[in-house]
Amino acid sequence: MALLQDLMDAYQGKIVKPSDALLHKTTTLLQDGMNARAFGEFEKPKALGDARWTDELILSTWYMAETGEVPDNLNFKTGESDGGFDRLDFQFLQEGDWLEHSEAIDTKLPLNRRGDGKNEIEIDIPWYGGGMSYGSVSVNVMMSRARNAKHWNTLMSTGEGGYPPELYEVKESVITQVATGYFGVEEETIQAAPIIEFKYAQGAKPGLGGHLLAAKAGEEVAKLRGSVPFVSLFSPFPFHSTYSVEDHSKHLDWIETVNPKALLSVKVSTPHDVDMVAVGSYYAGAHIIHLDGGYGGTGAAPEIAKKNIAMPIELAIPKVHKFLQKEGVRDKVTLIASGGVRTADDIAKAIALGADGCVLGTTDLVGMGCTRCSNCEGGPSGRGCPWGLTTTDIELQEWVQQDWGARRLDNLYAALQWRLRDILRKLGLSNVRELRGRTDLLSYIPKEAGE
Amino acid sequence: MLESAAHVGLQASDGPLSLDKFGTESARIGREVADGYHRYHIDTEEVDDVNPLPHRFLVTVGKVGLAKLISKEALTYFRPWDPHFDVILSRPCTYGVFSGPLGGFIPRPKLCVGCLRCEVQHPEFVKVLPNPDLAKMGDSYTTHGHIAAIDEEAKKGMVPVRGQGYRGRFGGPGFDGMLTDMSEIVRPSRDGIHGRELIGTAVDIGSKPMHLSFDSDGKLSGSTPEMFTIQVPFIFDLPPGNLDSTRLAEVVESTSRGIDTLACLDAHTVARNRLDAPNVVPVLDNAEASRASEFPRARLIELRSTPGRPWGWDAGGFDLAREVSDAIIGIRIHFEEGWQERMIKAVESGAKVIHLLADLHGRGSDGTFVTELFKEAHMLLLEQGRRDTVTLLGGGGIVGADHVPKAIISGLDAVALDLPVLFALQGRSNGSLRQRAKVDGTLPRELDQEWAEQRLTNLCGSWRDQLLEILGAMGIREVRRLRGEFGRSMVVRHLEDEAFEGIAGYVGGGC
Numbered sequence: 001m002a003l004l005q006d007l008m009d010a011y012q013g014k015i016v017k018p019s020d021a022l023l024h025k026t027t028t029l030l031q032d033g034m035n036a037r038a039f040g041e042f043e044k045p046k047a048l049g050d051a052r053w054t055d056e057l058i059l060s061t062w063y064m065a066e067t068g069e070v071p072d073n074l075n076f077k078t079g080e081s082d083g084g085f086d087r088l089d090f091q092f093l094q095e096g097d098w099l100e101h102s103e104a105i106d107t108k109l110p111l112n113r114r115g116d117g118k119n120e121i122e123i124d125i126p127w128y129g130g131g132m133s134y135g136s137v138s139v140n141v142m143m144s145r146a147r148n149a150k151h152w153n154t155l156m157s158t159g160e161g162g163y164p165p166e167l168y169e170v171k172e173s174v175i176t177q178v179a180t181g182y183f184g185v186e187e188e189t190i191q192a193a194p195i196i197e198f199k200y201a202q203g204a205k206p207g208l209g210g211h212l213l214a215a216k217a218g219e220e221v222a223k224l225r226g227s228v229p230f231v232s233l234f235s236p237f238p239f240h241s242t243y244s245v246e247d248h249s250k251h252l253d254w255i256e257t258v259n260p261k262a263l264l265s266v267k268v269s270t271p272h273d274v275d276m277v278a279v280g281s282y283y284a285g286a287h288i289i290h291l292d293g294g295y296g297g298t299g300a301a302p303e304i305a306k307k308n309i310a311m312p313i314e315l316a317i318p319k320v321h322k323f324l325q326k327e328g329v330r331d332k333v334t335l336i337a338s339g340g341v342r343t344a345d346d347i348a349k350a351i352a353l354g355a356d357g358c359v360l361g362t363t364d365l366v367g368m369g370c371t372r373c374s375n376c377e378g379g380p381s382g383r384g385c386p387w388g389l390t391t392t393d394i395e396l397q398e399w400v401q402q403d404w405g406a407r408r409l410d411n412l413y414a415a416l417q418w419r420l421r422d423i424l425r426k427l428g429l430s431n432v433r434e435l436r437g438r439t440d441l442l443s444y445i446p447k448e449a450g451e
Numbered sequence: 452m453l454e455s456a457a458h459v460g461l462q463a464s465d466g467p468l469s470l471d472k473f474g475t476e477s478a479r480i481g482r483e484v485a486d487g488y489h490r491y492h493i494d495t496e497e498v499d500d501v502n503p504l505p506h507r508f509l510v511t512v513g514k515v516g517l518a519k520l521i522s523k524e525a526l527t528y529f530r531p532w533d534p535h536f537d538v539i540l541s542r543p544c545t546y547g548v549f550s551g552p553l554g555g556f557i558p559r560p561k562l563c564v565g566c567l568r569c570e571v572q573h574p575e576f577v578k579v580l581p582n583p584d585l586a587k588m589g590d591s592y593t594t595h596g597h598i599a600a601i602d603e604e605a606k607k608g609m610v611p612v613r614g615q616g617y618r619g620r621f622g623g624p625g626f627d628g629m630l631t632d633m634s635e636i637v638r639p640s641r642d643g644i645h646g647r648e649l650i651g652t653a654v655d656i657g658s659k660p661m662h663l664s665f666d667s668d669g670k671l672s673g674s675t676p677e678m679f680t681i682q683v684p685f686i687f688d689l690p691p692g693n694l695d696s697t698r699l700a701e702v703v704e705s706t707s708r709g710i711d712t713l714a715c716l717d718a719h720t721v722a723r724n725r726l727d728a729p730n731v732v733p734v735l736d737n738a739e740a741s742r743a744s745e746f747p748r749a750r751l752i753e754l755r756s757t758p759g760r761p762w763g764w765d766a767g768g769f770d771l772a773r774e775v776s777d778a779i780i781g782i783r784i785h786f787e788e789g790w791q792e793r794m795i796k797a798v799e800s801g802a803k804v805i806h807l808l809a810d811l812h813g814r815g816s817d818g819t820f821v822t823e824l825f826k827e828a829h830m831l832l833l834e835q836g837r838r839d840t841v842t843l844l845g846g847g848g849i850v851g852a853d854h855v856p857k858a859i860i861s862g863l864d865a866v867a868l869d870l871p872v873l874f875a876l877q878g879r880s881n882g883s884l885r886q887r888a889k890v891d892g893t894l895p896r897e898l899d900q901e902w903a904e905q906r907l908t909n910l911c912g913s914w915r916d917q918l919l920e921i922l923g924a925m926g927i928r929e930v931r932r933l934r935g936e937f938g939r940s941m942v943v944r945h946l947e948d949e950a951f952e953g954i955a956g957y958v959g960g961g962c
Contacts, residue, residue, distance in 0.1 A: 003534065010536035013550060021528060022538045026572075029543070033571035042574040047508055047565050047581050050618035083621025083947075091955060200635055204616050207633035207924025211612075237923075238635070271633045272941050294630070297616040303600070304610070304917045306617040308853045309633050309924050315946040340616065353950070362616060373566040376614020381545040386566045390614060396545065444957035 015383070017394045026399060030387070034369055038062040040073065051081045052295065053362075053372050057342060064415035065367040065408035076419070077345040084295075084314035085346045087445045092426040099425035106431040107417055107424075109357045111195070111334050112263050112287050119194050119261050123357075124153040125417055126432050127347055130338055130361035131177045131199065131267075133161025134184075135212050135221035135233075136299035136376070137390050138397035142167065144405025145364055149173040151406070152413050157197050157359075160210065160235055162224030163189040175265065178255070180209060181235035183225040190258045195288070197265040198251060200238060203296030203339030206269035206310040210235035211300055215382040218392050249284035256285070263287040265336070269309075270294060270316035275323035278335075282324070288334045289324075290359065291316050296339025297362040299390055300377030313339045314353065321354025321437055344419035354437045365389050367412040368405050490649065491682050493710050493912035495608025498905045502877040502895045504602050505584035508563040510548055512555045516576025543569040543577075590884045592625075592812040597850045598874045601910065604852070605875035608909030610916045622943035625813055625820050626854045630941040633924040650922050651929035652915055654684045654865050656713070656751060657779050658803040658840045677779065677803060678842070679729075679750050681865070683915050684930050685855055686713040687907075688846045688867035689734055691811065692890025694878075697724050698898050703872065704731055705900070706907040715753060715806075715867065718742060734783065737768035743776035752776055753806055755783040764796040779803050781844070786815030786824050791831060798832065798841055806844040807863075811870060812885045813848020821848050822861045829862025829935045838935075852917040862935045875910040876903050 009016075018026065036042055038059055049055035060076035063069075070076050078086045092098075099105065109126040112118055129145045136159065143166055149156040150173040157175040158167070162184025167174050176193035178185050190196060201207060212221070212233040222229040242248050252264050265288035266281040268274065278289045293313025294306070317337050324330040337350045338359035347358045366372070369387045373379075376390035384391025388399030424432060427441050435441070521539070528535035542549040546562045548569070549555040555577075569577045588595040603611055622628050657678025664673030687703040689695070700720045707714035707730045716726060718733035727733070727746045735742055738757040746752060754768055772780045781804030782797045784790050794805055807828055813821040825845050832838040845858060846867030858866045870884060878894040922930060925939055933939065944959075951957040 006534065007536045007540075010540040013542065016537075019535075019537055021535055022541055025524075025528075025538050026541065026543075029572045030568070033574055036574055037571055045567050045570050045579065047570075047579045048567060051620050052616070052618055081619070081621040082623075083943075086621065088951075088954070201633070207635075207926075208920055268635050269633065271635060272938075274635075277635050295617045295621075299614050300612050301614075302610045302612055302917065302920050304853050304920060305924070307619065307627075307630075308857075309631050309921065311630055311941055311943075311946055312621065315943075315950040318950045369571075370615075371565075371567045371571075372615050372618070373564055374613040374615040374618070375564050375566060377612055379546065379564055379566075379614075380562065381547075383545055385614075386545045386568045439951075439954050443955040444951055446956055446958060 015393065015395050018398050023398055027401065027404070030369065030399060031404065034062050035066055038066045038071075048371060050372065052079045052340065053342065053366065054079050058366055058371060061343075061363065061366045061412065062369075065412040068411035068414040068418075070415050070419050077343055079342065082447075084312050084340070085342075085349050087447075088314075088349050089443050089445055090348070090352075090423060090427060091441055091443050093428050097428060099428060099430060101418075101422060101425055103421075104430065105421040105424050106433075107420055109334075109432065113332050113334055114287055118287070119263050121155075121194055121263060123155060125413065126351065126357035126420075127341075127360050127416075128154045128175075128357075129156030129364055130297075130359040131157035131159030131175075131197065132299070132361060132390075133159030133177075133212070134164050134224055135161040135216055135218075135392060138388070138392050138400065139164050139166055140397055140400045140402050141365075141368065141389055141405060143170075143402045144368065144400065144409060146170045146174055147402065147406040148409035148413065151410055155195065158184070158189075160184070160199060161212070161221065163192070164224060168192065177267075178251075179235050180237060180239050181225075181233065183227075183233065183235070187258055190255060190262070193259065193262060195263040195265055196255045196259065197267055197288075197290065198239075198248075198255075199267045200242075201267070201269035201292070202298065202301075203269050203292035203294050203310065203313070204298035205301035205305040206271070206294065207237055208302065208305055208309075209237035213300060213378050215378045216299075216384055216392060221392055245280040245284055248281065252285040265290050267292055270311045270313065270339075272311070274311075274316050275320050278320045278324060278333075279327050279329065282327075282329050282333045286333065288336055289320070290336040290338065291320060291355075292359075293337070293339030297365075298376075313337050313341065313350065317350055317353040317355050318439070325437075344416040345423065347416070348420055348423045348435065349442065351432065351435045352438050352442050354439075356433075356436060363412070364409060367408050368400055491653070491711075493608075493683075493908060493915055495909045495912040496905060497607050498902055498909065500606065500877065501897065501899075501902065502879070503561075504588070504599060504877075505582050506561045506563065507582055507585060507599075508560055508565050509580045509582050510558040510560040510563050510569075511578045511580070512549075512558050513576030514556060516573070517555045520573065520576075543572040589880065590882075592848065593850045593870055593874075593884050600851065601871050601874040602877065604913035605877075605906040605910040608912045610913060610920065622947075625848065626822065626851070626857050628943045629822060629857050629860070630943065630946075631853075631856060631860070631921050631925065632939045632941060634926040650919050650927070651931070652684060652918060652922075653680050653682050653929070654842075654931055655680050656804060656842050656844075656865070658842070661836070661839060679779075681713060682711040683911060684859060684863075684865040684918070685849075685911070685914065686732070686844065686865055686867050687715060687872060688869045689715045689717060690872065691869050691887040692892060694873060694890065694892045694894070695720060696894075699872075699876075699894065700724060700726060702876070702898070702900060702903040702907065704728065706904045706911070707731070709904065709908060710911050712911070713751065718746070718752075721746065732781070735772070737765040740768035740772040741775055743772040743778065743780070746776070746778065749776070749778045751781055751804060752778045753781040753783050753804070756785075764793045764800075766796070766800050769797065769800055769802065773801070781806050781842075783808060785809075786819070786821075786847075788816060790815070791827070794828060795831065795835070798835075798837055803840070804842045804844065806846075806867065808845070808867075808887075809847030810885050811847055811887055811890070821845065822857065825858060825861035825863050826935075826937070833935070852914045853921070855914060855918055856921045856930075856933060857940070859930060859933045860936055860940045864931075864934055871910060872907065875906050877906075 056075040060074040063071040111121045160179035171192040175195045177197045179199040214232045266286040267290040337355040383393040660674040666672040703714040715732040718735045721733045736757040783806045845863045881891040
C-alpha cells in the first residue's frame with residue numbers, strides 16, 4: 001500500500017522537500033542544461049529573451065556565470081530596447097593608446113564621503129547587490145548573494161522581509177533595509193549592519209508600495225516578518241511618518257541613535273523632481289543616494305507601473321548628478337544607480353552619466369538561471385519561480401544550492417569586473433572613479449532613417 | 452424641541468427631543484447615513500473564456516527522446532525496495548504542462564508560461580516556441596500584447612501583476628513616449644489595495660458656469676451648472692466598422708448602466724431597440740437633428756457630420772437639436788483639417804460637450820498623435836477662458852489601461868473606448884485596425900448577455916483600479932484634477948534631450 005501511495009504521490013506531483021536522489025537529478029539536469037546553453041551546444045531557445053534582456057544577453061550572463069569570462073560569440077554588452085544604455089556607446093582611444101589590461105586598474109568605490117567618523121566603507125567593485133526580501137527569494141538565494149558579496153568585498157541588501165539568522169555569519173556584507181512595512185526591522189538587525197538602507201520607493205512600482213502575495217508568505221517568512229502564514233503582506237506607500245524632508249531627517253536620526261556608525265542610504269525612485277529629493281536626502285544626512293529607475297526588477301508589480309511611472313535610470317542619473325554639482329555637494333555623497341542596469345557596459349555608462357556606482361538585482365538572478373519569465377510572484381502554479389530563485393516553496397527552493405549559487409555569482413562578478421577594466425583601459429583610465437560624469441567619453445548611436 | 456435639533460432635522464420618535472436624547476439620536480442618524488454610504492466600486496468576477504486567445508507558447512516533445520529518458524531513469528533509479536517514483540516521475544514543469552494523463556507524451560501547451568525550464572533541462576527533445584497565431588493578432592498599433600492584456604483584464608477584472616521588470620522598448624512612439632510622475636513622500640491619499648482614503652474617478656459631463664451670480668435676495672441668478680456626473684472617466688464609443696449590432700448595443704447599454712457611465716450608440720439602433728436611457732448617448736447625423744426629440748431620457752445626445760455633406764460646422768443642426776431636446780447636445784469632431792475652427796465655432800454656439808475623434812491608431816489626418824491633438828484642443832479652450840464650460844471627450848488609439856490617464860493628462864475629461872470592447876468580448880479582427888469605418892471584426896457567435904456584461908465590467912474595473920494606481924502614485928485625490936496636468940507627466944524625448952545633451956552623436960528630438 002505504501003508503495004502504491006508513493007506512486008500516486010509522485011504521479012500527482014505532491015509537493016514535498018525533494019529527496020536526495022531527486023535533488024541530485026534535478027540540479028544536475030538544470031546545471032548541465034544551463035552549461036550547454038551557455039556554450040551554444042544547442043540553438044538558442046526561440047522563446048527566450050525580450051527587448052531589454054535579449055536571448056544573447058541572458059545566455060552571455062549564463063556563460064559568464066559558468067566561466068568567469070566574457071563570451072566572444074554573444075552580445076554581452078547591450079539589449080535591443082532602442083534607447084538609453086542600448087543607444088550609448090564608448091568613444092574608445094585608438095588601440096595603441098589603450099592601457100594594459102591588469103588588476104592595477106582600480107575598481108574600488110568608497111561609500112562614505114562625508115568624513116563624519118562613521119564607517120569608512122570601500123567596496124572592491126563599483127556595484128553591490130540590490131534588496132530582495134526573504135519571501136520574495138529563498139534563504140539559499142539570499143545566502144548565495146551574501147556569500148558572494150563577502151567574497152568580493154561588496155554588499156548585498158536584505159530587502160524588506162526580515163533578517164534570516166543565516167545572514168549573521170556574513171553580516172559585515174549585508175545592508176539592512178528599512179522600508180515602509182518595517183518587516184524585520186529590529187534593534188539587532190539595525191545594529192548588525194554596516195549600512196542601513198531606507199527604501200522610500202522602488203523603480204518597478206514607484207509610489208505603490210510592496211506586496212508579497214499570500215502564497216509566498218509561508219510559515220518561515222511570516223515568522224520573520226512577525227505575521228500570520230499565508231496572508232498577503234503589504235508594504236504601504238509612503239512611510240506614514242514621513243511627509244517632509246524634516247521627517248526624513250528624523251528617520252535617519254533614529255537609525256543613528258541605534259547604530260551610530262552605520263552609513264545611511266536612501267533609496268528613491270525617479271520622479272521629475274528626483275534631483276530635489278536627492279539634495280534633500282543629502283542634507284538630511286544620507287551618505288548614499290540610491291536612484292532606482294523605472295525599468296527595474298521586482299518580485300511582483302502591477303504591469304501598468306513598470307514602464308509608465310517615473311523615468312528610466314539613464315535619464316535620472318545626469319539630472320541628479322548635475323544638480324548635486326550645482327548645489328556644491330556632489331563630492332560629499334555617493335550616487336548609486338539601479339533599475340535596468342544589466343551588464344558591465346551598463347555600469348560603466350551609468351558611471352559616465354554621473355553615478356558613482358550601481359546596484360544589480362536581476363543580473364544576479366539571471367546569473368543563477370533566471371529566464372525572466374515574469375512568474376516570480378507565484379505564477380499560475382502559485383509556487384513561485386520554477387528555477388527555485390524567487391520562491392520559498394519547500395521543493396523549488398532546493399534547486400538553488402548555496403555553494404552553486406555563490407560560485408556562479410563569483411564567476412559572473414569576475415567577468416563583469418574584467419569587462420569594466422577592459423572599458424576603462426580602452427578609455428585610458430586607470431581608476432573607475434575617474435569615469436564619473438565623463439559624458440565626453442560616451443557617444444550616442446543615432447537611429448537609422450526609418451527606424 | 453431643541454433648536455439645534457430642529458436645525459438638523461432631528462425628530463425623536465417618542466416626543467420632543469430633550470438634551471440627553473440629542474446625542475443618542477444624532478449618533479443614530481449619523482450611523483444610518485454612514486451605513487447608507489455607498490463607496491463606488493465595480494464588482495468584478497472571473498469569467499470563463501468562450502473564445503480563448505491562442506496559447507502564448509507551443510510545446511513540442513520528442514516522443515522517442517522522452518521514452519529513452521524514462522527508460523534510462525527507470526533503470527538508473529528503480530529498486531524494488533526503494534523505487535524512487537518521485538525521481539522517475541518528476542517533471543520539469545510546475546505549471547502542469549506535462550501532468551496530463553500521458554505526461555510529456557501529450558503536453559498541454561495552454562498551461563505553458565514560457566519559463567523554459569523544460570527546454571533547458573531537456574534540450575535534446577523539448578522545444579518551446581512563441582505561438583505565431585498569437586503574434587498575428589491585431590495590427591501594428593493594437594498589438595497582440597494589447598489584446599492579450601485586455602483579454603486578461605476582461606477575464607479576471609484585476610490589475611495584472613507580474614514579477615520581473617519591464618520587458619519592452621525604451622520609451623517609444625505615441626503613448627509610450629509619455630511617463631507619468633509620482634511623488635516620493637508627500638502623499639495626501641492612497642487608495643486601491645491599501646484603501647484608506649477615497650480617490651475619486653468621477654467626472655462631470657457638460658458645462659460649469661465660470662462664475663455664479665446672485666440676485667438681491669441672495670438667490671442664484673444667471674447661468675447654473677448644466678452637467679451630470681459619471682463614475683469613471685471612460686465611456687463606450689460607437690462600435691467601429693461592422694461591429695454595430697443589436698446584441699452589442701444591448702451589452703454596452705446594460706454595462707454602462709451598471710457601472711454608471713455612458714454608451715454612445717447609433718440613434719437608429721437606440722430607437723429600433725428602445726434603448727433610450729440616461730446612460731445612452733444616441734448619435735445622430737446633423738441632417739437628422741430634429742430626431743433628438745425621440746430620446747427624452749437621454750442626458751447627452753451627440754451630433755456627427757452627415758456623410759456626404761461638406762465638412763464644416765452645421766449650426767442649424769445643433770440649434771434644432773437643442774430646440775427639440777432637453778439633453779446636452781454634444782458635437783463629434785474628427786481630427787481632420789479645420790477641426791480647431793469647427794470646435795471653436797461649436798463652443799461659441801453653445802456646445803457643452805465636444806467629442807474628439809482620431810483614427811484608431813491615435814492619429815489625426817495630418818499624422819499628429821492624439822496626445823498632441825488633445826493638448827491643442829485643451830489649450831485652445833483654456834486660452835479662450837472657456838475650458839470649464841466644455842467637456843472634452845476623446846477617442847482613438849486608447850487600447851491600454853495606461854492610455855486613459857495619459858489622455859486625460861493631455862487635456863481630456865474622459866476617454867471613449869472603441870476597440871477594447873471588441874477584444875474584451877473575445878472578438879477577432881481581420882486586417883488593419885486603423886480606420887474606424889473599415890474595422891472588420893467578429894464577435895463570438897454565442898454572445899451571452901450576462902457573460903459579455905461581466906467581461907466589460909471586469910475590463911472597466913481593472914482599468915479603473917489601474918487608474919487608481921497611477922493617481923495614487925502621484926498623490927492626486929481625484930481624476931478631475933488630472934485633466935491637462937502636463938506637469939504630472941514627463942515626455943521621454945524631452946528627458947533625453949536634457950540627459951544626453953552634449954553627448955557625441957545625440958541630435959535630439961527622438962532621433
